Amino acid sequence: MSARNDRRGRGKGRRKTRGHxxxxxxxxxxxxxxxxxxxxxxxxxxxxxxxxxxVQKEHLDPANLVDKAITLQKRGGNFAHIYVVVDVDDTSPTDLQRAAAQCRRQTASGPPLDLVVSNENFDYWLYAHVIDGRVPAITRKQIQKKLSDDCHLTGPNGKSLSPDFPVKSWTEAAGRVPQHGFGENGANPSTAVPEMLKRLAPPL
Structure with a gap:
């Protein structure tokens, strides 16, 4: 076999693969x-x-929201991990503990399901993005008023994030608010959102 034909033979069957x-x-x-x-x-x-x-939304109490998450998984969700994000607000500690227990049972038999609680509500976590120093222990109405007055929350009901809200400052915000673990109610104010974001963010 000539050197030319030999080179041709060695090249057969080779395909360029695209990176993915x-x-x-x-x-x-x-x-x-x-x-x-x-x-x-x-x-x-x-x-x-x-x-x-x-990201999905459903206005339900914590226990029913956990049930909804389990239903979505059973209906072909095929999720490797589920986070259920709730507020304490006016929910009783007993109801939150029941929701946390549901999460633990589901995690024991399938993919992890974590309850991510903010006490008193998610607005405290938002406020941590836009202040210097620690989030103060003030009422949720006061927090919402501060966010609205400074135009961080907009819209008819004061529930929409402003276009320039500094989501990218979440790592700094994590140092300004007390934190607690998944499935815990925590003190007021505190939140488990930073721990969830650490797990979701890509490695540096």
Whole structure:
């Protein structure tokens, strides 16, 4: 065989392969709030380019919201991890503990399901983005008024994030508000949102 034919033979069957990113496992973020929270998490998705995260909303009490998450999974959701984001607001500690227990049972038999509680509500986490120093222990109405007065929350009901809300400052915000673990109510004010975002954000 000539050297020319030998080179041709060695080249047969070779194909150029295109580089591709491994597909990430799907994650569900199910929000109790129907406006502010979905807007925030969708912007977080856009900030980091996280198409594998699905943000959904459903205005239900914590226990029923956990049931909804379980139903979505059983109906072919195929999520590797589910986060259920809720506020304490006027929910009793017993009801929140029941929702947390549901999450633990589901995690024991399937993919992780975590209850992400903000005490008193999600607005305290938002406020941590726009202040210097620690989030004060003031009422949720006072927090919402401060966010609205400074135009961080807009819209008819004061529930929409302003176009320039600094979602990218979430790491700094995490140092300005007390934190607690998943499935815990925590003190007022405190939140488990920063821990969730640390897990969702891509590694540096």
């Amino acid at each position: 990113r491994p597909q990430r496992e799907k994650i569900l973020v199910l929000c109790q709030g129907t406006k502010t929270e979905p807007e925030y998490f969708n912007r977080f998705k856009q900030l980091y380019g996280l198409p594998h995260i699905k």
